[in-house]
Amino acid sequence: MSNTLRILLRYEWITFTRNTYQIVMLCCTFLLGLYSIYYGQSEIKVQRDTIRDVIAIEKKEFDEYRTSFQEKSTTESQKKKLQIASDPAYAWHRHGYHAILHPHDYAALAIGQYDLHPYYYRLTGMSLHYQIFENEIANPVKLFVGNFDVSFLLIYLFPLLIIAFSYSLYSGEKENGVLPLLNIQSISIRRIIVIRLLFYFFLITSLALLISLIGLFVSGDILASENSLAAFFWMFGVVLYCAFWFAILFFIVSFKMNSSFTAISAAGIWLLFLVIIPSILNVWVTTKYPLDSTSLAEITRRTSLENEEDVNEAKEVIYEFIAHNPGFKGSEKLIHNNTMAKAYAALTALKDMHCQKDVDHYNNQISYRNQWVSGFHWINPAVNMQSIFTHITKTDLSTFRQFHKAIELFHSRISYFYFRKLFWDKSITEEDYLKLPTLEIQTDTVKWGTLIVIGMLKVSSAMILFFGIGFIMMKNKKI
Amino acid sequence: MNEVLLIAKKEIQIALRKKLIVALAVVIVGLIGVALYTGYVAYKQQKNIIEHAQKENRTKWLEQGDKHPHIAAHYGTFVFKPKTILSLFDFGLDTYTGTSIYLEAHYQHEFMFRPAQSHSSVIRFGELSVAMVFQILIPLLIIFLAFTAFTEERENETLRLLLSQGVLYGTIVKGKLVAYSIILFVIVAPFFVIYFMLSMVITNSGSITDIGLRIGFLIVMYMLYLLIFMTFSVWVSMRSSSSKNALLTLLTCWILFTIIIPKTTANLGESLYPLPSMKMYKEAIQKDVRLGVDGKTTKKDRQEQLKNEYLKRYQVDSLHKLPLNFEGIRMQSGEEYGDRIYDIHWQRLIRIFDNQNRVSSLSSIVNPYLAIRNISMGLAATDLNTSIHFQKITENYRRALIRKMNLDMAKNSKYGEFYEYKADKNLWKTVEGFQYKTVSVFETLQLYLIELLSLCCWGLVIAILIAYSSHKKRPVL
Numbered sequence: 039m040s041n042t043l044r045i046l047l048r049y050e051w052i053t054f055t056r057n058t059y060q061i062v063m064l065c066c067t068f069l070l071g072l073y074s075i076y077y078g079q080s081e082i083k084v085q086r087d088t089i090r091d092v093i094a095i096e097k098k099e100f101d102e103y104r105t106s107f108q109e110k111s112t113t114e115s116q117k118k119k120l121q122i123a124s125d126p127a128y129a130w131h132r133h134g135y136h137a138i139l140h141p142h143d144y145a146a147l148a149i150g151q152y153d154l155h156p157y158y159y160r161l162t163g164m165s166l167h168y169q170i171f172e173n174e175i176a177n178p179v180k181l182f183v184g185n186f187d188v189s190f191l192l193i194y195l196f197p198l199l200i201i202a203f204s205y206s207l208y209s210g211e212k213e214n215g216v217l218p219l220l221n222i223q224s225i226s227i228r229r230i231i232v233i234r235l236l237f238y239f240f241l242i243t244s245l246a247l248l249i250s251l252i253g254l255f256v257s258g259d260i261l262a263s264e265n266s267l268a269a270f271f272w273m274f275g276v277v278l279y280c281a282f283w284f285a286i287l288f289f290i291v292s293f294k295m296n297s298s299f300t301a302i303s304a305a306g307i308w309l310l311f312l313v314i315i316p317s318i319l320n321v322w323v324t325t326k327y328p329l330d331s332t333s334l335a336e337i338t339r340r341t342s343l344e345n346e347e348d349v350n351e352a353k354e355v356i357y358e359f360i361a362h363n364p365g366f367k368g369s370e371k372l373i374h375n376n377t378m379a380k381a382y383a384a385l386t387a388l389k390d391m392h393c394q395k396d397v398d399h400y401n402n403q404i405s406y407r408n409q410w411v412s413g414f415h416w417i418n419p420a421v422n423m424q425s426i427f428t429h430i431t432k433t434d435l436s437t438f439r440q441f442h443k444a445i446e447l448f449h450s451r452i453s454y455f456y457f458r459k460l461f462w463d464k465s466i467t468e469e470d471y472l473k474l475p476t477l478e479i480q481t482d483t484v485k486w487g488t489l490i491v492i493g494m495l496k497v498s499s500a501m502i503l504f505f506g507i508g509f510i511m512m513k514n515k516k517i
Numbered sequence: 518m519n520e521v522l523l524i525a526k527k528e529i530q531i532a533l534r535k536k537l538i539v540a541l542a543v544v545i546v547g548l549i550g551v552a553l554y555t556g557y558v559a560y561k562q563q564k565n566i567i568e569h570a571q572k573e574n575r576t577k578w579l580e581q582g583d584k585h586p587h588i589a590a591h592y593g594t595f596v597f598k599p600k601t602i603l604s605l606f607d608f609g610l611d612t613y614t615g616t617s618i619y620l621e622a623h624y625q626h627e628f629m630f631r632p633a634q635s636h637s638s639v640i641r642f643g644e645l646s647v648a649m650v651f652q653i654l655i656p657l658l659i660i661f662l663a664f665t666a667f668t669e670e671r672e673n674e675t676l677r678l679l680l681s682q683g684v685l686y687g688t689i690v691k692g693k694l695v696a697y698s699i700i701l702f703v704i705v706a707p708f709f710v711i712y713f714m715l716s717m718v719i720t721n722s723g724s725i726t727d728i729g730l731r732i733g734f735l736i737v738m739y740m741l742y743l744l745i746f747m748t749f750s751v752w753v754s755m756r757s758s759s760s761k762n763a764l765l766t767l768l769t770c771w772i773l774f775t776i777i778i779p780k781t782t783a784n785l786g787e788s789l790y791p792l793p794s795m796k797m798y799k800e801a802i803q804k805d806v807r808l809g810v811d812g813k814t815t816k817k818d819r820q821e822q823l824k825n826e827y828l829k830r831y832q833v834d835s836l837h838k839l840p841l842n843f844e845g846i847r848m849q850s851g852e853e854y855g856d857r858i859y860d861i862h863w864q865r866l867i868r869i870f871d872n873q874n875r876v877s878s879l880s881s882i883v884n885p886y887l888a889i890r891n892i893s894m895g896l897a898a899t900d901l902n903t904s905i906h907f908q909k910i911t912e913n914y915r916r917a918l919i920r921k922m923n924l925d926m927a928k929n930s931k932y933g934e935f936y937e938y939k940a941d942k943n944l945w946k947t948v949e950g951f952q953y954k955t956v957s958v959f960e961t962l963q964l965y966l967i968e969l970l971s972l973c974c975w976g977l978v979i980a981i982l983i984a985y986s987s988h989k990k991r992p993v994l
Contacts, residue, residue, distance in 0.1 A: 040599045088794035095800065150638045154613075154631065158796070171629040175795045175866065177873050178613040179901055181633065183783040184641045190780070206761070213946050297761045302537060302661055305768055307749060309657065315547070316642030317649060321555040322645070323636070328562040329628035332570030335617040335817055338629065342588060421639050428638045435637045 042225050043233060050237045051376040060203060064245060067199055071191055071249030078146030078187040085157060089138055092158050096136045096451055098472065103133070107468040124465045128380035129455035130163035137161055137448050137477045142432040143265050144259025144272065146356060147250070147357045148189035148424075150433030155179060159445060161315050162454045165386040166449045167337045167393055170442070187255045189427040192276060192422055194312060196246055197283045201304040203238045204287040207231055209297040228512040231291060235284055243280040271430045271490050278494055279423045282501040289508035311420040319411055319418070327407045334400055337393040352381035359384030362391065375463045383460055387453060401439070408435060419497045424495040429486050436484045444479040451475035520684055524692025525699065531699055532662060541658050542704055545650060549708050552647045556605035564773050566721075570617075575950050583932075583939040586922035587848065594918065596911045596951050598628070601725040603750065606649035606712065609899025612640065618908075620915035622922070623857050625794070630907070636837045646985030648893050651739050652886060653775050655701070656746040660767040661701065663750035666693050668760040684695070687987040690751060697747050705743075709736050724898075727958040731896045734958065738896070741972055744878070744887040748979045762768055774886040782880040786873035798862065805858040816851075822858065823850050836932050844935075845927025859912075866927045867905060874901065881971040888968040888975075895965050898955045900963050910953055918948050 055059060103123035109116055122128045139157040143444035154173045186191065206213075223230075250272060254260050260269045277367055290303050343351050353373050360367045373380075415422035455475045459466055532538050544746055582593060597617045615628020634641045670676035674901035679689060690795060712732055725731070752768055757763035767885050793801070808815055814822075827839060827846060836843045841862075881888035894900035921944070955961070962969065 073781075077788070080788060084791060084794075088796065091794070092796050095796070129833050150641075151634075154633055156795070160796070172627055172795065173615060173629065173631060175627075175792050175798060176613075177783075177787065177792065177870050177901075178610040178631075178904065179614040179870075179874050179877070180783045180787050181631075181744075182610050183780050183877075185781045186784045194776060202765070262766045298665070298764050299537070301761070301764055301768070304543075304576070309654075313643065313653065314645070316639050317645035318548075318551060320640055320642070321552070321559065321634065321646070325555050325558040325562065328559075328566070329632070330566050330570075331616055331632075331635075332566055332595075332597055335597070335619065335629060336574075338619055339595070340589070340591055340621060407635065411637060411639050421642060424638055424642075433638075460540075489945065503799040 044339050045341070046225075046230065046233045047237055050234055054237075054241070057062065063199060063202060064241075067191075067195065067246060068249065070195065071188065071245075072252070074186050074188045074191045075146070075249070075253045076254070078149060079185075080184065081153065082141050082146040085141055085152070089158060091142065092136050092138065092160075096134065099134060100474070104468065104471050106216055124467070126456050126459035126464070126466055127376045129466055130383055130453070130460055131160065133452075133456070134160045134162055135448070135452055135475065135477075137441075137445045139437070139479070142159060142268070143262070144254065144268055144364050145191075145430040145433050146257050146431075147187060147253045147272070148188045148427035148431040148433055149185040150424075150428035150431065151435055151438060152433040153185065155291055155438045156439075161445070161449050161452055163383065163386075163449075163453045164444065165337075165341075166390050167334070167397065168340060168386075169449075170445060171334065171338050184386075188249060189424060189431075191249065192246060192279060193424050193427075194279060196242065197286075197308050197312070197420075200238070200280065200283045200287060200308050201308060202240055203242060204235060204284065204291070205301045205304050206297045207234050207287075208291045208294055213297060226507070227515075230289070231512065232509075235288055235291075236383075239280065239284045243277055247273060247278045267487075268430050272427070275423060275426050275430070275490075275494065278497050278501070279419075279478050282419055282423075282497050285501040285505035285508065288512075289504040292508040292511035294512075313419065315414070315418050316421050318416055319421075323407050323411055326410065327403055329398070329400065329403050329407075333396050337389070337396060341385065341389055343385060349377060352377050355381045355384045355388065359388055360461075362388070366457060370497075376460065380460055383453075383457055387457070401442075404435075404439075415493065416500070417494050419500045422496055426497075429493070432486075436486075436489075440481075440484055441479060444477055448475065448477040520688045521691045524689055525696035528666075528696030529699060532696070538658075538662055540671060540985045541661060542700070545654055545658055546704055548645065548650050548654065549647055549705075553605070553708070553711075556608070556646055559601050560602070562607040563600045567599055567918075570595070570597050571951070575802070578948070579942060579945050581945065583941045585935060585938060586845075586926045586940045586944065587622065587935075589852075589940065589945065590622035590919050590922040591913075592950075593619060595619055596914065597902075598771050598907055599724040599946050602715075602723060602728065602953070603731060603735075603897035604899050606646065607893045607897035607899055608644055608646045609894035609897055610901055610904065611646075611899050612644065614901075614904040614933075618911055620911065620918065622848075622919050623855065625863075625912065625915070635881055648890075648897070649746050651705070651743070652775070652893070655705070655743060656775075656886075657771060658704075658776045659697065659701070659743065659746045660750050660764070660771060662764040662798045663693070663697055663747060664754055664762045664767050666751045666754040668754050668757055668763050668905075672760065687984070690755070690983060690987045691941055693751055694748065697751070698744070701743055701747070705739075712736075725955050730958045731898075734962070735893065738889060738972065739894050741976055742885055745972070745975045745979055748983055752979065752983045752986060753891045754944055755983070761838055774848060774884050779877065779885045779887055779890070782877040786876035789876065790872040792866070792869055792873075798866065802858055802862050803893060805861075810858060810861070819850075819854065822882075823847060839932065841927045842930045842932050842934075843927075844929070844943050845923045845925075849920060849923035849927070852916075852923065855914060870905075871900065878965075878967050885972060889991055890972040891952060891968045892962075892965050892972070895961045896958065898961075903955055906956055907953060911951070914951055920950055 094230075102119065106116065106119040106123045109120075122132050137159045141152060141157070145152055153176060156172065159172075161169055208227075210243055254265075254269050254272065258265050260266060286307055287304060290307070293303070295302070295303070343355065356373055356377070387430055411421075412425075415425065425434065429436070452475045456466075458464075459470075567754065574597075580596050581589060584592075595617055598611075598614070600611070612633045613631055616630045616632065618628050619626045667676065667689075670679070676689075680686065713736075749770075753766050754763045755769075757766060806816065809819065823846070824836065824843070827843060828836070831839055833839060877887055878891065881891065891900065895902065922940075925940055925944050926938070929940070
């Protein structure tokens with residue numbers, strides 16, 4: 039480290055330690071950081087508690103079915119219980135399985151869309167679409183305002199801290215009359231500004247990293263295989279985002295304006311990235327890709343046969359179902375036993391099949407929307423960084439879409455499990471309870487690593503661009 | 518008066534010379550334009566979709582064919598939340614409340630499809646609406662406009678000059694306030710005129726009541742809010758030793774008001790009054806239905822009681838001898854009992870929402886942004902109260918529909934028969950199409966008394982403060 043650098047850093051440190059206002063600001067930010075960790079933890083704890091309750095309810099339900107095989111069916115209630123446990127005509131629409139999306143260990147750091155989408159569903163063999171559009175209870179005011187989590191602190195408040203610390207790096211010297219003195223030094227003004235910026239970069243980034251580290255340690259085992267890469271990405275993202283805002287500040291400072299003008303410009307850019315661009319994009323995308331949820335609402339309707347007592351209609355439905363699912367065509371008594379139960383099961387399965395096109399269209403529209411918005415991440419580093427954080431903590435829309443894909447598969451497994459028994463006129467045995475369908479979420483359908491790296495490259499490019507322009511302007515622009 | 522106008526004129530001239538202020542004003546007018554246009558397009562799109570869906574749904578109900586009334590009750594119907602014309606001014610919570618609900622027998626479904634669910638996390642950065650420009654961006658323009666009001670005069674030594682010429686401190690304050698008011702008026706007036714004309718043109722305002730009054734109140738409330746911000750900025754400038762300090766103080770207040778306090782209060786409310794999960798909420802309802810509100814009277818007991826009551830009332834010894842189908846009576850009675858239990862749990866839930874939101878409502882005493890945000894949503898009928906009111910109306914509609922089906926079954930079919938009886942279009946027609954009207958503007962305002970009080974108090978306190986500071990002969994150095 040050169041002597042000049044050491045002197046500059048030493049005096050900057052002295053200036054910083056003598057500025058009570060700045061120390062108070064850092065302390066307040068640290069306290070807000072602790073609050074954001076606590077808040078995120080409490081939010082995710084509520085969800086984990088709910089998941090625990092849901093699992094307990096499901097376990098109790100299936101334990102009752104299992105024990106009904108061992109009990110003597112003497113009372114009416116015991117007989118009914120056994121019937122529900124063993125007769126597929128009842129079981130297919132009564133047995134409730136829970137599809138659960140467990141939060142990632144670091145979900146508390148960036149809650150993202152986790153409070154907006156249901157993270158568990160009760161599924162039976164009934165129409166999937168009747169069961170998956172219900173929302174979790176949430177206060178819309180709270181959803182509108184958002185979460186005070188660590189990502190909010192980093193994305194919104196740290197840039198303001200950076201602005202407050204750095205806006206007067208040049209103008210302050212000028213207004214205090216120190217600039218002419220600096221000009222006669224052997225070291226250039228540009229170098230002085232860069233070193234001073236670096237000092238504050240290390241100071242503020244260290245605070246951001248400290249808060250993040252506390253958050254990461256509190257949220258989960260940082261050394262666990264599923265967490266270590268996420269933790270690395272998070273820390274790297276924090277450094278990158280702080281560097282981006284320092285580059286912005288360097289760019290603004292390079293215009294060599296007075297303190298007020300610099301502060302206004304910095305606040306303006308903060309407003310542009312954090313409020314104006316995202317809010318315009320949101321209304322624009324809404325009008326560009328309007329979504330008609332009313333068409334989906336219709337498919338959630340409970341339906342039955344046109345004439346429920348009409349056996350011929352019931353048979354037609356069964357035949358149509360069998361045509362699409364030849365694997366169920368086995369029993370000789372296919373249309374003689376349990377005809378109405380089979381027809382109802384077939385009808386719901388056919389309905390799901392016929393409606394799938396509408397659901398896919400709706401989901402595709404959502405994809406188009408998000409692809410279109412992602413295209414603007416180049417000019418929107420704050421939103422980009424927020425997306426990166428939600429990718430890291432698996433609280434993004436892609437996670438929920440992946441969850442929904444898994445639910446579709448889970449539901450078809452549930453249907454297959456019961457329909458196989460129903461259409462083949464077989465009972466559910468105690469042994470069958472050892473092979474119950476389970477949810478499997480494929481984790482490789484979305485390339486999160488690639489998304490995160492591409493996102494970071496975009497932020498890095500913006501950072502280099504602003505720093506580069508600032509570097510050139512700082513040299514060329516006259517005082 | 519002349520002096521006030523002279524100072525105002527000079528202030529306007531200076532503001533016009535500042536390129537940044539002019540640029541910001543242009544940006545704000547542009548943003549209002551974009552917000553209005555996109556708001557209008559979104560409103561039209563959603564309005565068309567909802568009207569079409571509602572019409573189609575009505576036709577499906579009427580043309581469902583002949584069937585047993587209970588099957589029709591399960592077939593049910595849908596209700597879609599209409600967009601109000603004022604939602605193009607303030608989207609409020611529309612993005613976060615569900616848009617449609619399925620109404621059927623036995624079950625109270627919850628609203629589905631929150632529009633925010635079809636967005637990525639970008640949606641949490643907010644949507645550009647005229648209300649957002651008025652609530653967040655114009656106050657920022659005011660700050661940039663007024664932070665130098667007195668500090669610059671002091672720094673340039675022109676304040677001393679003005680005072681030495683006999684101009685009263687109060688006159689300078691008035692002059693500056695008049696100037697900023699004129700600048701703001703020029704920016705926002707065209708919008709208010711457009712909106713006022715729109716309200717005159719719209720004869721059929723759809724689901725929203727008192728449209729003219731609502732717009733009138735909105736204009737008054739926003740003017741008061743902007744005036745508070747303007748006076749506050751001038752006062753901070755008066756009390757600050759330098760422009761830099763004034764700007765930093767005002768920007769800190771702006772961030773606290775618009776970003777930090779709203780989020781922390783909403784989060785605090787949620788932590789203090791936790792919500793149940795949907796699963797546990799529904800489990801609790803089901804448990805009460807099964808075991809009774811008192812935990813002792815089971816469903817079977819209740820049905821037995823009802824049976825005995827009817828046998829006694831009609832003095833017969835068999836349900837077959839009743840002059841009506843007991844099944845219909847039993848279903849309706851079960852429905853009403855379920856409704857009673859649902860109301861208990863739903864009221865409990867709404868109380869939690871109220872308690873959560875009261876935290877931010879009370880915080881509006883120290884934060885005018887929260888006050889105007891809540892009042893604006895309320896007047897635009899895009900707030901939580903309207904959403905809750907809409908849910909109540911849809912639930913009443915569901916209950917009336919199911920009641921009609923059950924009573925028809927009781928009256929026209931026989932005990933022990935089901936598929937033998939079929940109702941037709943004549944019955945379906947007796948269920949009127951769903952119509953929704955918001956509560957009146959005065960009822961809405963009553964829900965926001967704290968916020969109204971807050972704005973009035975802010976107006977009063979800031980007027981007193983500036984009057985008090987103006988009476989000082991010497992500037993604060």
